[in-house]
Amino acid sequence: MLRLATGLLAAALVALLLDQYSPSGSLQPAGPARSFAPQPAPGGEADRLFWIVQVSDVHISKFLGPERAFDFEKFCLETIPVIQPALTLVTGDLTDSKTKDKLGSDQFEAEWQTYQSILKRSKVMEKTKWIDIKGNHDTFNIPSLQSVRNYYRKYSAWQKDGSFHYIHTTPFGRYSFICVDATLSPGLKRPYNFFGILNKSKMQELSSLATESRDSNHTVWFGHYPTSAIISPSPGIRVAMRSATAYLCGHFHTLGGLMPVLHTRHHHGTLELELGDWMDNRKYRLLAFDHDLFSFTDLTFDEWPVALITNPKPFLYSSTAHEPLQRILHSTHIRILAFSPSPITLVKVTVDGVHLGDAVHVSGPLYVLKWSPQNYSRGFHQIEVIVQDTSGKSTTQHHTFAMEENLSLKFDLFASWLLLTDHYIWVRAVFVLLVMLQTALLILFRYRGKPKFKKPLGTSMRISFSLHLLSKTDLFYYSFLLLSLYTLLGPWFIGEIVDGQIGLCFSFGIVVDGHFFAGSSTFLVGIMQVVFFNLPLMAYTCWCLFLRCQGHSLGSHLRHTELCWAFPIHLFMAVLFLWQVFSCYFLLKTYGTLAFFLSPLRLWTVALTLFLFYCTWKLQSSTMKSFILEMKNYASS
Numbered sequence: 001m002l003r004l005a006t007g008l009l010a011a012a013l014v015a016l017l018l019d020q021y022s023p024s025g026s027l028q029p030a031g032p033a034r035s036f037a038p039q040p041a042p043g044g045e046a047d048r049l050f051w052i053v054q055v056s057d058v059h060i061s062k063f064l065g066p067e068r069a070f071d072f073e074k075f076c077l078e079t080i081p082v083i084q085p086a087l088t089l090v091t092g093d094l095t096d097s098k099t100k101d102k103l104g105s106d107q108f109e110a111e112w113q114t115y116q117s118i119l120k121r122s123k124v125m126e127k128t129k130w131i132d133i134k135g136n137h138d139t140f141n142i143p144s145l146q147s148v149r150n151y152y153r154k155y156s157a158w159q160k161d162g163s164f165h166y167i168h169t170t171p172f173g174r175y176s177f178i179c180v181d182a183t184l185s186p187g188l189k190r191p192y193n194f195f196g197i198l199n200k201s202k203m204q205e206l207s208s209l210a211t212e213s214r215d216s217n218h219t220v221w222f223g224h225y226p227t228s229a230i231i232s233p234s235p236g237i238r239v240a241m242r243s244a245t246a247y248l249c250g251h252f253h254t255l256g257g258l259m260p261v262l263h264t265r266h267h268h269g270t271l272e273l274e275l276g277d278w279m280d281n282r283k284y285r286l287l288a289f290d291h292d293l294f295s296f297t298d299l300t301f302d303e304w305p306v307a308l309i310t311n312p313k314p315f316l317y318s319s320t321a322h323e324p325l326q327r328i329l330h331s332t333h334i335r336i337l338a339f340s341p342s343p344i345t346l347v348k349v350t351v352d353g354v355h356l357g358d359a360v361h362v363s364g365p366l367y368v369l370k371w372s373p374q375n376y377s378r379g380f381h382q383i384e385v386i387v388q389d390t391s392g393k394s395t396t397q398h399h400t401f402a403m404e405e406n407l408s409l410k411f412d413l414f415a416s417w418l419l420l421t422d423h424y425i426w427v428r429a430v431f432v433l434l435v436m437l438q439t440a441l442l443i444l445f446r447y448r449g450k451p452k453f454k455k456p457l458g459t460s461m462r463i464s465f466s467l468h469l470l471s472k473t474d475l476f477y478y479s480f481l482l483l484s485l486y487t488l489l490g491p492w493f494i495g496e497i498v499d500g501q502i503g504l505c506f507s508f509g510i511v512v513d514g515h516f517f518a519g520s521s522t523f524l525v526g527i528m529q530v531v532f533f534n535l536p537l538m539a540y541t542c543w544c545l546f547l548r549c550q551g552h553s554l555g556s557h558l559r560h561t562e563l564c565w566a567f568p569i570h571l572f573m574a575v576l577f578l579w580q581v582f583s584c585y586f587l588l589k590t591y592g593t594l595a596f597f598l599s600p601l602r603l604w605t606v607a608l609t610l611f612l613f614y615c616t617w618k619l620q621s622s623t624m625k626s627f628i629l630e631m632k633n634y635a636s637s
């Protein structure tokens with residue numbers, strides 16, 4: 001639901017932000033440019049080349065999708081030995097950690113044992129360097145890192161909490177892999193665990209890791225959360241990772257299928273590459289460094305053969321700040337990595353629709369074909385590679401390449417918006433504005449003189465009349481003012497944010513065990529509360545009060561045939577009310593019984609709503625009477 005809401009709100013704002021979010025390929029560096037030697041350039045030998053694999057959001061679950069774990073074991077047993085990556089990065093959410101009803105969250109040792117037994121049975125850690133990090137699901141409901149419930153320490157391959165720097169050393173250079181650990185500690189239960197947080201000391205640690213990696217040929221950062229879902233102190237996480245070629249992450253899955261490709265580029269040239277989930281979509285990624293040219297492809301499990309064109313690389317994903325792009329022009333061969341469990345029979349290369357020939361096998365997965373890059377030094381060109389194996393299966397890879405640096409290609413606008421926006425900032429602004437709007441409306445009509453109502457009574461007059469009535473009746477005025485300001489300032493609920501630790505949830509953040517976690521998804525929930533409950537309830541009360549002034553009672557107006565449109569309005573409000581009731585149930589399931597009862601913004605609001613509904617039709621006050629009288633006089637005039 002949270003994800004869908006983010007999507008919808010996002011769509012509305014995209015139009016406004018067109019200019020902001022159109023990063024292009026081969027962007028000129030914002031900082032001082034590194035100079036790269038044009039040699040060694042890619043040739044016909046299997047040298048200066050290695051590749052790695054990324055997989056994300058495995059979500060091994062005790063209750064759901066047993067095939068996830070089954071296929072994951074097959075991935076470790078079959079896919080990894082065929083590809084033989086130097087390194088495998090598993091970017092978080094190793095386990096699902098959700099309760100059977102899918103609402104609550106907890107750590108289940110059985111899920112972790114399943115994960116570990118897959119690693120052990122498949123012996124995958126002997127075949128590749130396996131680096132697995134935590135995601136938000138792996139930290140649900142953990143009171144501290146030292147807790148026995150922090151199963152990551154016991155059952156994962158890496159086992160160490162926190163950010164780190166792993167160096168892959170080869171005869172041809174040094175390659176840095178820096179992990180960003182933005183998970184929370186204590187680990188809150190879901191759903192208020194969607195954003196990662198890096199405080200000052202964690203950012204300093206990351207900056208020193210970045211400094212350590214300065215002399216590496218390439219630096220790749222990886223983490224669970226996209227940078228747009230990490231709260232970090234200014235100048236922010238994207239600036240800290242500006243020397244990186246790419247940031248690899250997961251967490252957004254494919255946005256429920258809406259965004260199968262979530263790739264973009266930061267202003268400093270770093271690529272941000274979100275990877276679809278293993279959980280439902282069985283995605284994984286192959287990445288290669290060939291003569292320090294970086295390339296990658298996103299793949300689906302069990303679809304063979306696999307092909308990756310490492311030279312010439314795609315123009316969209318090129319960065320003059322991070323790669324020796326001139327090497328493409330100096331290269332002598334087109335280079336392709338092709339993998340399959342069955343022997344490869346054909347690697348056919350086409351450029352701009354012209355068949356250049358079939359690439360020949362060098363060694364391992366490398367296939368090469370001699371070419372004259374000078375022929376393609378101007379403008380954009382298309383390369384297409386078809387790989388076939390003895391089982392008769394084939395795959396096609398194609399992309400646009402170019403060697404001029406002054407060209408430009410754009411990333412998908414919505415993907416860029418999703419990955420480059422600090423979402424916790426705009427949701428906060430929208431939420432505060434909405435609350436202020438409602439409050440201002442109430443105060444304005446409370447203290448504004450009531451105009452004389454003249455015939456004919458148009459829509460705006462009716463709205464104004466009912467707003468005056470609502471704001472000038474003490475009970476309604478103070479109730480709605482309280483509801484509005486409480487949504488902004490008060491604790492929404494008090495309960496076990498982590499088992500055994502009582503905490504308070506506010507719109508602006510969560511306090512638990514002496515820690516404060518700045519608000520992010522809370523603001524989104526706040527927006528939903530105002531837009532789908534507080535404001536509609538006020539409008540509905542106004543409307544009912546107006547009907548009452550016209551002499552209707554709760555039962556009578558529904559029998560008036562000219563008021564047949566009243567029924568959908570009541571129905572609409574009833575649905576919103578039921579949603580509020582469901583939120584109470586949701587709170588019970590996610591944060592427990594205490595939170596359910598001590599929830600001013602949930603259970604108490606439901607009670608307040610029923611009370612207000614009763615008063616709308618039954619309240620007898622002098623203000624009410626004077627308005628009713630005025631309407632009567634008006635009708636008879």
Ligand SMILES: *[C@@H]1O[C@H](CO)[C@@H](O)[C@H](O)[C@H]1NC(C)=O
Binds near residue numbers: 185199200201202
């Ligand atoms: C940052 O968070 C860690 C634990 O998550 C904590 O130990 C450390 O004291 C915090 N640093 C600051 C400056 O708040």
Ligand SMILES: *[C@@H]1O[C@H](CO)[C@@H](O)[C@H](O)[C@H]1NC(C)=O
Binds near residue numbers: 174
């Ligand atoms: C890696 O960097 C070193 C030092 O700058 C350089 O000599 C070497 O050629 C680089 N490796 C590749 C594959 O370009």
Ligand SMILES: *[C@@H]1O[C@H](CO)[C@@H](O)[C@H](O)[C@H]1NC(C)=O
Binds near residue numbers: 354372375
């Ligand atoms: C590329 O250039 C070479 C000479 O430099 C020429 O022989 C060859 O036909 C050209 N190929 C294409 C496809 O234009």
Ligand SMILES: *[C@@H]1O[C@H](CO)[C@@H](O)[C@H](O)[C@H]1NC(C)=O
Binds near residue numbers: 404406407
């Ligand atoms: C790019 O620069 C070259 C000269 O270096 C020029 O011939 C070409 O027209 C330019 N292309 C664009 C699209 O500006």
